[in-house]
Amino acid sequence: MTRLSYQYVVIRCVPRVDREEFLNVGVVLYCQATDYLAVAWRVDRDRLSATFPALDMDAVCAALDFVEGVCVGDERGGEAASAPISQRFGFLKAPRSTVLQPGPVHGGVTTDPARQLEHLLEKLVG
Template sequence: MKAYQYVVLRLVPRVDREEFINVGVVLYCQDADFLDAAWELDDARVAAFAPMCDAAGVRGMLERIRALCRGETGRGLPTLDKPGQRFGWIIAPRSTVVQPGPVHGGLTEHPAAELAHLIDRLVRMDHA
Protein backbone atom coordinates (compact mmCIF):
# COMPACT_ATOMS: atom_id res chain seq x y z
CA MET A 1 0.00 0.00 0.00
CA LYS A 2 1.16 3.51 -0.80
CA ALA A 3 0.33 6.65 1.16
CA TYR A 4 -1.37 9.48 -0.73
CA GLN A 5 -2.71 12.95 -0.07
CA TYR A 6 -5.63 14.65 -1.73
CA VAL A 7 -7.59 17.88 -1.75
CA VAL A 8 -11.10 18.51 -2.95
CA LEU A 9 -11.38 21.44 -5.35
CA ARG A 10 -14.27 23.71 -4.44
CA LEU A 11 -16.26 26.17 -6.50
CA VAL A 12 -16.62 29.27 -4.29
CA PRO A 13 -18.46 31.85 -6.41
CA ARG A 14 -18.67 34.39 -3.57
CA VAL A 15 -15.71 34.15 -1.23
CA ASP A 16 -17.42 36.45 1.30
CA ARG A 17 -20.26 33.92 1.79
CA GLU A 18 -17.95 30.91 2.20
CA GLU A 19 -20.43 28.68 0.36
CA PHE A 20 -19.09 26.07 -2.05
CA ILE A 21 -19.74 22.94 -4.06
CA ASN A 22 -17.16 20.24 -4.72
CA VAL A 23 -16.04 20.18 -8.35
CA GLY A 24 -12.79 18.20 -8.42
CA VAL A 25 -10.05 16.28 -6.63
CA VAL A 26 -6.26 16.46 -6.81
CA LEU A 27 -4.42 13.32 -5.65
CA TYR A 28 -0.69 13.11 -4.94
CA CYS A 29 1.15 9.85 -4.21
CA GLN A 30 4.88 10.43 -3.79
CA ASP A 31 5.76 6.71 -3.70
CA ALA A 32 4.08 6.17 -7.07
CA ASP A 33 5.32 9.47 -8.55
CA PHE A 34 1.65 10.27 -9.23
CA LEU A 35 -0.05 13.67 -9.31
CA ASP A 36 -3.28 14.18 -11.19
CA ALA A 37 -6.59 15.98 -11.00
CA ALA A 38 -10.06 15.00 -12.07
CA TRP A 39 -13.08 17.22 -12.12
CA GLU A 40 -16.72 17.33 -13.11
CA LEU A 41 -18.79 20.48 -13.49
CA ASP A 42 -22.56 19.99 -13.65
CA ASP A 43 -23.96 23.02 -15.50
CA ALA A 44 -27.44 22.70 -13.97
CA ARG A 45 -26.01 22.45 -10.46
CA VAL A 46 -23.73 25.45 -11.00
CA ALA A 47 -26.61 27.50 -12.45
CA ALA A 48 -28.81 26.68 -9.44
CA PHE A 49 -26.03 27.38 -6.94
CA ALA A 50 -24.53 30.47 -8.55
CA PRO A 51 -26.51 31.80 -11.53
CA MET A 52 -23.95 34.53 -12.29
CA CYS A 53 -20.96 32.15 -12.24
CA ASP A 54 -18.91 31.89 -15.42
CA ALA A 55 -18.92 28.10 -15.88
CA ALA A 56 -16.60 28.31 -18.89
CA GLY A 57 -14.09 30.27 -16.81
CA VAL A 58 -14.32 27.70 -14.03
CA ARG A 59 -13.69 24.89 -16.54
CA GLY A 60 -10.62 26.78 -17.71
CA MET A 61 -9.30 27.02 -14.14
CA LEU A 62 -9.90 23.31 -13.56
CA GLU A 63 -8.12 22.41 -16.80
CA ARG A 64 -5.15 24.58 -15.78
CA ILE A 65 -4.94 22.71 -12.46
CA ARG A 66 -4.98 19.38 -14.29
CA ALA A 67 -2.32 20.67 -16.72
CA LEU A 68 -0.13 21.76 -13.80
CA CYS A 69 -0.50 18.33 -12.20
CA ARG A 70 0.75 16.76 -15.40
CA GLY A 71 3.79 19.03 -15.49
CA GLU A 72 2.69 21.30 -18.33
CA THR A 73 4.09 24.83 -18.42
CA GLY A 74 3.22 28.05 -20.21
CA ARG A 75 -0.17 29.80 -20.26
CA GLY A 76 0.69 31.43 -16.93
CA LEU A 77 1.39 28.12 -15.19
CA PRO A 78 4.35 28.04 -12.81
CA THR A 79 7.38 26.01 -13.80
CA LEU A 80 7.74 23.46 -11.01
CA ASP A 81 9.80 20.36 -11.71
CA LYS A 82 8.66 17.91 -9.05
CA PRO A 83 5.14 16.60 -8.41
CA GLY A 84 5.47 17.49 -4.71
CA GLN A 85 6.24 21.11 -5.60
CA ARG A 86 3.23 21.25 -7.93
CA PHE A 87 0.96 19.72 -5.27
CA GLY A 88 2.24 22.29 -2.76
CA TRP A 89 1.38 25.11 -5.17
CA ILE A 90 -2.11 23.69 -5.78
CA ILE A 91 -2.96 23.28 -2.07
CA ALA A 92 -1.84 26.80 -1.11
CA PRO A 93 -4.82 28.84 0.14
CA ARG A 94 -6.13 31.42 -2.31
CA SER A 95 -9.13 33.68 -2.70
CA THR A 96 -10.31 32.65 -6.14
CA VAL A 97 -13.45 31.01 -7.47
CA VAL A 98 -11.76 27.57 -7.43
CA GLN A 99 -10.16 26.80 -4.07
CA PRO A 100 -8.52 23.73 -2.51
CA GLY A 101 -10.08 22.29 0.61
CA PRO A 102 -8.08 20.78 3.47
CA VAL A 103 -5.51 18.08 2.76
CA HIS A 104 -6.61 14.53 3.54
CA GLY A 105 -4.74 11.26 3.24
CA GLY A 106 -5.12 7.55 2.77
CA LEU A 107 -3.54 4.36 1.46
CA THR A 108 -3.95 2.80 -1.96
CA GLU A 109 -2.33 0.36 -4.35
CA HIS A 110 -3.65 2.22 -7.41
CA PRO A 111 -3.58 6.05 -7.24
CA ALA A 112 -5.47 6.58 -10.53
CA ALA A 113 -8.27 4.26 -9.42
CA GLU A 114 -8.38 6.01 -6.05
CA LEU A 115 -8.73 9.38 -7.80
CA ALA A 116 -11.69 8.03 -9.78
CA HIS A 117 -13.22 6.66 -6.58
CA LEU A 118 -12.83 10.03 -4.80
CA ILE A 119 -14.49 11.88 -7.70
CA ASP A 120 -17.42 9.48 -7.50
CA ARG A 121 -17.72 9.79 -3.74
CA LEU A 122 -17.00 13.49 -3.23
CA VAL A 123 -18.04 15.30 -6.41
CA ARG A 124 -20.70 13.43 -8.37
CA MET A 125 -24.20 14.00 -7.07
CA ASP A 126 -25.50 10.62 -8.26
CA HIS A 127 -22.99 8.86 -5.98
CA ALA A 128 -23.56 10.95 -2.84
Protein backbone atom coordinates in the same frame (compact mmCIF):
# COMPACT_ATOMS: atom_id res chain seq x y z
CA MET B 1 0.05 -5.76 -3.23
CA THR B 2 1.93 -2.70 -2.12
CA ARG B 3 -0.09 -0.19 -0.13
CA LEU B 4 0.83 3.36 -1.03
CA SER B 5 0.11 6.43 1.01
CA TYR B 6 -1.43 9.41 -0.76
CA GLN B 7 -2.73 12.88 -0.05
CA TYR B 8 -5.62 14.64 -1.70
CA VAL B 9 -7.53 17.90 -1.72
CA VAL B 10 -11.05 18.52 -2.93
CA ILE B 11 -11.31 21.44 -5.34
CA ARG B 12 -14.24 23.66 -4.46
CA CYS B 13 -16.04 26.20 -6.59
CA VAL B 14 -16.48 29.27 -4.37
CA PRO B 15 -17.97 32.09 -6.48
CA ARG B 16 -18.54 34.41 -3.53
CA VAL B 17 -15.70 34.06 -1.06
CA ASP B 18 -17.46 36.35 1.43
CA ARG B 19 -20.38 33.89 1.75
CA GLU B 20 -18.18 30.78 2.03
CA GLU B 21 -20.67 28.75 -0.02
CA PHE B 22 -19.18 26.15 -2.33
CA LEU B 23 -19.77 23.07 -4.44
CA ASN B 24 -17.12 20.40 -4.95
CA VAL B 25 -15.93 20.18 -8.56
CA GLY B 26 -12.75 18.12 -8.47
CA VAL B 27 -10.10 16.19 -6.57
CA VAL B 28 -6.30 16.42 -6.78
CA LEU B 29 -4.44 13.31 -5.63
CA TYR B 30 -0.71 13.07 -4.94
CA CYS B 31 1.19 9.85 -4.26
CA GLN B 32 4.85 10.56 -3.56
CA ALA B 33 5.97 6.91 -3.79
CA THR B 34 4.90 6.68 -7.43
CA ASP B 35 5.34 10.33 -8.46
CA TYR B 36 1.63 10.42 -9.23
CA LEU B 37 -0.15 13.78 -9.37
CA ALA B 38 -3.49 14.08 -11.11
CA VAL B 39 -6.80 15.85 -11.00
CA ALA B 40 -10.23 14.49 -11.84
CA TRP B 41 -13.02 17.00 -12.19
CA ARG B 42 -16.63 17.27 -13.17
CA VAL B 43 -18.61 20.46 -13.66
CA ASP B 44 -22.35 19.93 -13.35
CA ARG B 45 -23.42 23.10 -15.14
CA ASP B 46 -27.09 22.75 -14.15
CA ARG B 47 -26.30 22.33 -10.47
CA LEU B 48 -23.75 25.16 -10.42
CA SER B 49 -26.00 27.58 -12.30
CA ALA B 50 -28.94 26.76 -10.02
CA THR B 51 -26.81 27.51 -6.96
CA PHE B 52 -24.76 30.37 -8.44
CA PRO B 53 -26.74 31.93 -11.34
CA ALA B 54 -24.13 34.59 -12.18
CA LEU B 55 -21.22 32.14 -12.32
CA ASP B 56 -19.13 32.07 -15.51
CA MET B 57 -18.99 28.32 -16.21
CA ASP B 58 -16.37 28.69 -18.93
CA ALA B 59 -14.07 30.46 -16.46
CA VAL B 60 -14.53 27.62 -13.96
CA CYS B 61 -13.66 25.04 -16.63
CA ALA B 62 -10.65 27.10 -17.72
CA ALA B 63 -9.41 27.25 -14.12
CA LEU B 64 -9.81 23.48 -13.80
CA ASP B 65 -7.92 23.04 -17.06
CA PHE B 66 -5.12 25.12 -15.51
CA VAL B 67 -5.08 22.75 -12.50
CA GLU B 68 -4.84 19.81 -14.90
CA GLY B 69 -1.93 21.51 -16.67
CA VAL B 70 -0.10 21.94 -13.37
CA CYS B 71 -0.64 18.27 -12.54
CA VAL B 72 0.64 16.92 -15.84
CA GLY B 73 3.36 19.54 -16.17
CA ASP B 74 2.38 21.10 -19.48
CA GLU B 75 2.01 24.68 -20.75
CA ARG B 76 -1.60 24.97 -19.50
CA GLY B 77 -0.19 25.12 -15.96
CA GLY B 78 2.12 28.05 -16.64
CA GLU B 79 5.25 28.45 -14.57
CA ALA B 80 3.94 26.22 -11.76
CA ALA B 81 3.90 23.25 -14.15
CA SER B 82 7.70 23.25 -14.45
CA ALA B 83 8.28 22.62 -10.72
CA PRO B 84 8.91 19.15 -9.26
CA ILE B 85 5.76 17.14 -8.57
CA SER B 86 5.84 17.66 -4.79
CA GLN B 87 6.04 21.44 -5.28
CA ARG B 88 3.20 21.34 -7.81
CA PHE B 89 1.00 19.61 -5.24
CA GLY B 90 2.10 22.21 -2.69
CA PHE B 91 1.05 24.95 -5.11
CA LEU B 92 -2.34 23.33 -5.74
CA LYS B 93 -3.13 22.72 -2.06
CA ALA B 94 -2.22 26.27 -0.95
CA PRO B 95 -5.16 28.37 0.23
CA ARG B 96 -6.32 31.11 -2.14
CA SER B 97 -9.19 33.53 -2.51
CA THR B 98 -10.33 32.72 -6.02
CA VAL B 99 -13.35 31.01 -7.53
CA LEU B 100 -11.55 27.63 -7.17
CA GLN B 101 -10.19 26.78 -3.76
CA PRO B 102 -8.62 23.64 -2.32
CA GLY B 103 -10.19 22.11 0.75
CA PRO B 104 -8.12 20.69 3.60
CA VAL B 105 -5.50 18.05 2.85
CA HIS B 106 -6.59 14.49 3.61
CA GLY B 107 -4.69 11.24 3.29
CA GLY B 108 -5.11 7.53 2.91
CA VAL B 109 -3.58 4.38 1.49
CA THR B 110 -4.27 2.62 -1.79
CA THR B 111 -2.82 0.07 -4.15
CA ASP B 112 -3.88 2.08 -7.22
CA PRO B 113 -3.70 5.90 -7.06
CA ALA B 114 -5.56 6.41 -10.37
CA ARG B 115 -8.46 4.21 -9.31
CA GLN B 116 -8.51 5.89 -5.90
CA LEU B 117 -8.77 9.29 -7.61
CA GLU B 118 -11.81 8.13 -9.59
CA HIS B 119 -13.36 6.71 -6.42
CA LEU B 120 -12.86 10.01 -4.59
CA LEU B 121 -14.35 11.94 -7.52
CA GLU B 122 -17.49 9.82 -7.43
CA LYS B 123 -17.77 9.99 -3.65
CA LEU B 124 -16.97 13.67 -3.11
CA VAL B 125 -18.08 15.38 -6.33
CA GLY B 126 -20.74 13.05 -7.67
